[in-house]
Amino acid sequence: MKFFVDTADTAEIKELNDTGLLDGVTTNPSLVKKSGRDFIEVVKEIASICPGPVSAEVVALDHDGMMREAETLRKLADNIAIKVPLTIDGLKTCKKLTGDGTMVNVTLCFSANQALLAAKAGATFISPFVGRLDDIGHPGIELIADIRMIYDNYDFATQILVASVRNPIHIHDAAKLGADVMTAPAAVIKQMFKHPLTDNGIAAFLKDWEATGQKI
Numbered sequence: 001m002k003f004f005v006d007t008a009d010t011a012e013i014k015e016l017n018d019t020g021l022l023d024g025v026t027t028n029p030s031l032v033k034k035s036g037r038d039f040i041e042v043v044k045e046i047a048s049i050c051p052g053p054v055s056a057e058v059v060a061l062d063h064d065g066m067m068r069e070a071e072t073l074r075k076l077a078d079n080i081a082i083k084v085p086l087t088i089d090g091l092k093t094c095k096k097l098t099g100d101g102t103m104v105n106v107t108l109c110f111s112a113n114q115a116l117l118a119a120k121a122g123a124t125f126i127s128p129f130v131g132r133l134d135d136i137g138h139p140g141i142e143l144i145a146d147i148r149m150i151y152d153n154y155d156f157a158t159q160i161l162v163a164s165v166r167n168p169i170h171i172h173d174a175a176k177l178g179a180d181v182m183t184a185p186a187a188v189i190k191q192m193f194k195h196p197l198t199d200n201g202i203a204a205f206l207k208d209w210e211a212t213g214q215k216i
């Protein structure tokens with residue numbers, strides 16, 4: 001499973017990238033607003049820190065406008081994935097861009113039929129938002145199982161990128177279902193490292209080691 005971090009905070013990206021465990025980055029207009037940075041500038045910097053796919057989202061709603069914005073964004077670096085919304089114009093743009101060899105992340109997916117359409121449009125990534133489905137009382141993870149089954153039935157190459165991840169349980173469940181990628185806030189990724197028994201074990205081993213009086 002590939003790990004993407006869902007942020008436009010370059011300090012967080014650097015820290016995770018240094019672990020060697022980061023495979024890519026996703027951003028969205030809300031995350032750019034939170035960073036307080038210029039969009040183009042921050043995307044360029046992110047793409048230079050992390051060699052994996054970096055998703056940058058268009059904000060136009062029409063195909064021509066999306067293509068214009070995508071043109072600007074894809075020139076920023078070779079590892080940019082253009083993020084388009086799951087609309088008719090978004091998928092039309094997806095088809096055109098992937099046909100030209102550009103990576104496309106189709107975002108704001110909330111149903112298996114939407115994911116089927118994105119795969120038919122040649123999407124590189126489909127982003128089902130599990131957390132936002134949970135928020136309205138629909139188990140988001142069930143959508144991942146449905147998309148996995150449909151994509152496997154037809155051998156679609158589109159990668160399932162589990163988005164709107166809110167906790168480590170989402171990641172655990174998505175991994176069991178065979179999701180290709182997950183994107184989560186840095187804090188959630190860091191939670192995955194933690195276990196109280198690991199901390200207790202380290203403390204106990206260190207105490208015993210000190211008692212031996214030895215050094216390595």
Ligand code: E4P
Nearest residue numbers: 006026027028132163164165
């Ligand atoms: C995905 O690409 C989105 O940026 C993100 O996962 C949305 O998460 P949220 O629902 O927590 O805002």
